[in-house]
Amino acid sequence: MIGFDEASALVADQAQALPPEAVGLALADGRVLAKPIIARRTTPATDISAMDGYAVRDEDLTDAPVRLTVIGQAYAGQAFDGVLTPGACVRIFTGATAPTGTDRVVIQEDVQREGSQAVFSQTPHGGRNLRAPGSDFAAGEVLVEPGVRLNAQKMVAAAAADLARVSVVARPRVLIISTGEELDEPGRPSKLRPGIPDSVSFGVAALVRAWGGRVVDRWLLDDDLTTLEKAARSAIDRADVVVVTGGASVGERDFAKAMFAPLDLQLIFSKVAIKPGKPIWLGRASGVLVVGLPGNPTSALVTARLFVAPLIAGLAGLGSAAATDWRSTALTGPLAACGDRETFVRGRRTPAGVEPIGDQDSSAQKALALSDVLIRRRPGDTASSAGALVESLDF
Structure with missing residues (x-):
């Protein structure tokens, strides 16, 4: 049995980014960028109006008030087909290309329209209300660096770069196997026996997706070794990571x-000196990573957050450290002394800090739903009162 820090380091060693793949831009949201996004065009390509108003030449407004003839209109995507001549102006809208000869755009609130004439009561000063060519970015410029997860803002930049496809890290394929004859699919109880709804696999699946993985399947299997061996062979052909829940203790059907x-199967570690979740293990079978989680819901989800999340984050290109952001936070309620095993207390964040949840049983599911933080307690830590600083991790 090894300690938490040693186990975490071993997980990080295995959590190397998978090879890149090219995907269509519409499928890239949430993926981790493998190669930089480089602009294929300069934006804007020409002077663009930043306001609704009138495109003018400065020399026509030096003796304001003046009247200028409106010789056309310019819309975004539909330029004025002509040149701005002396004594003339063009009605222009935000995002439209400024006609050749434009010095500035006078906002519409400062102009009075009288038929085909525009009346400018004063000589404009200050900003030109034009976006200069390349003022956003130039062709060949890197807009988004690799190693980041594409979100709404970065998707906008990728599309603006005029890219149809982007290179992203392959999403780790995860197959989840829940073992135990006592388990049933939620909403579909067995007629042969009173069962327990399988809740763990749904939580693990959600966590996998949150950290960049793709759940390829979720199996619920009885404790029959022949059946499980067949399932294992099938699973490693379909996944980069296989997660097994239950059957991790020393019983006759484990x-x-x-x-x-x-x-x-080559074990990387077997059992970690933590509470809850001591039976957690990690290995490789035919080269595929396999994680064994306890069967109790809280134990399984706590260990999945501590070990599966960093593993998936690393494989997905985020880096395992993205999932291990421990912070120093103030307690808002007391904590008892810790025993000889490192303990992860479920809690919830409040405006004042973190509050431990009352029910810390490894099978408690209602209390789990209230938890959004893990509080780390080192072996031998003495009792802590409200206001003490503790290490916390978003759960």
Whole structure:
């Protein structure tokens, strides 16, 4: 049995980004960029109006008030087909290309329209209300660096760069296997026995997706070694990571490791000195990463947050450190002394800090729903009162 820090370091060693792949821009949201986004064009390509108003030449307004003849209109995507001549102006709208010869755009609020004439009561000063060519970015400029997750803002930049496809890190494929004859699919209880709804796999699946992974399947299997061995062979052909829940203890029907034995299971670690979740293990079977989680819902989800999240984040290109952002936070309620195992207390954030949840049982699911933070307690930590600083991690 190893300590939490050692286990975390071993997870980080395995969490290397998968190879890149090119995807259509419409499918890139939420993916991690593998290569920089480089602009294919200069934006704007010409002088662009920044306001609704009138495109004018400065020399026509030096003796304001003056009247100028409106010789046309310019819309975004539909330029004025001509040149701005002396004594003339063009009605122009935001985003439209400024006609050749334009010195500035006078906003419409400062102009009085009288038929085909525009009356300018004063000589304009200050900003030109024009966006100069390349004022946003130039062709060849890097708009988004690799290694970041594409969000709404970065998707806008990628589209503005005029890219149809982008290079992103492949999403790790994750297959989740829940073991236990006592488990049923939620809403579909077995007629053969009173069962327990399988809740763990849904939480693990949500966590995998949150950290950049793709759940390729979710299986619910009985504790039959022959069946589980067959499932293991199928799983490693379809996934980069297989997550097994349950069967991680030492009972007669605990086959989580045994099911992968024919596939040359090589353990990276087996058991970690933490509470909850001591039975957590990590290995490779035929080269594919396999994570074994406890069967109790809270134990499973806590260990998944501590170990599966960094693993998926690293494989997805975010880096495992993205999922291990521990912060120093003030307690808003007391904590008892910690025993000889590192303990992760479920809690919730408040405006004043973090508050421990009352029910810390490893099978508690209502309390789990209230938790949004883990509080780290080192072995031998003494009791802490409200106001004490603790290490916390978003759950």
